[in-house]
Amino acid sequence: MQIIQPHYHAIARTAQDYERMAMSGVVAVCEPAFWAGFDRRHPETFIDYFAQISEFEPTRAAEFGIRHFCWVAVNPKEAENKELTNEVLRQMPEFLDKPTCLGVGETGLHKSTPNEIESLQAHVEMAMKHDQLVLIHTPHLSDKAHGTKTVLEVLAGMDVDPEKIWIDHVEEQTIESVLDAGYWAGMTLYPVTKCSPRRAVDILEKYPREKLLVNSSADWGPSDPFTLQESVVEFRRRGHTLQEAIEVYHNNPCRFLGQNPKWDIKPITVSEE
Incomplete structure (x- = not known):
């Protein structure tokens, strides 16, 4: 089965991940810009980082037959530094033209401060x-509901196309409001702070799946890109067909990401005879 990993921080992972993902059916990964584990102090560090994920990382993935795409943004954890954020934003458009860059992300909220909200609006x-x-990060744990509500309020006050916006890290308490507003919703399979494979499948069975995305968001923290495959196995174990699994784990990413013409991977249909 072909799988797309729509949110994966390859810069924080080893080549062994690529090798194992390739062996388990992953054909493409998408890498949003994210926090480096510390607050960067200079715009140039972002520019080098954007160059790494848009120019170098695709070559590393290609060694294992995997397509690599990226997004660029200032992560909300670093948005408190307004001067830094504004300078990075000024230089970002050149990266939007890169052949593997799919859009702006991950922007969003961390603690829902005024500076974070201003940065989200600018992105x-x-x-x-x-x-x-647009790929939007929603806060972790206790601030999840409030932060997601704030994201939706910010977007409601702007002239946006919900079809082009993916709000990530949704859980049971936030998914309904995101879908009701017309946005794409992403579930992140990540220990402690986000969703588990089993809970994700529960959600897939409860809500319409047409605008749902599933990802592992594996990064430098305790995480595993193969939680995505775990959820595929759980989804199939519950009796869902191969084509139903392909719709969620391959075709839905293709439909959302395919709104950018740089994404040329098409939805697929398999015969189950």
């Missing part, structure tokens, strides 16, 4: 101006 405005997709 979304840039994306809409350049006709780009």
Whole structure:
């Protein structure tokens, strides 16, 4: 079965992940810009980082037959530094033109501060101006519901196309409001702070699946890209067909990401005779 890993921080992972993902059916990964584990102090560090994920990382993935795409943004954890954020935003459009860059992300909220909200608005405005997709991070744990509500309120006050916006890290308490507003919703399979494979499948069985994405968001923390495959196995174990699994784990990413013409991987249909 072909799988797309729509949110994966390859810069924090070893080549062994690529090898194992290739052996388990992953054909493409998408790498949003994210926090480095510490707050960066200079715009140039972001520019080098964007170059790494847009120019070098695709070559590393290609060694294992995997397509690599990326997103660029200032992570909300670093948005408190307004001067830094504004300078990075000023230079970001050149990366939106890179052949593997799919849009602006992951922007969003961490603690829902005024500076974070201002940064989110600026990122979304840039994306809409350049006709780009948007990937939005929602806060962890106790601030999840409030932060997601704030994200939706911010977007409601802007001229956006919900079809082009993916709100990530949804859980049981937030998914309904995201889907009701017309956005794509992503479930992240990540220990402690996000969702488990079993809970993700529970959600897949409860809500319409047409705008649902599943990812592992594996990074430098305790995480595992193969939680995505675990959820595939759990989904199939519950009696869902191979084509139903392909719709969620391959075709849905293709439908969302395919709104950017740089994404040329198409949905697939298999014969189950």
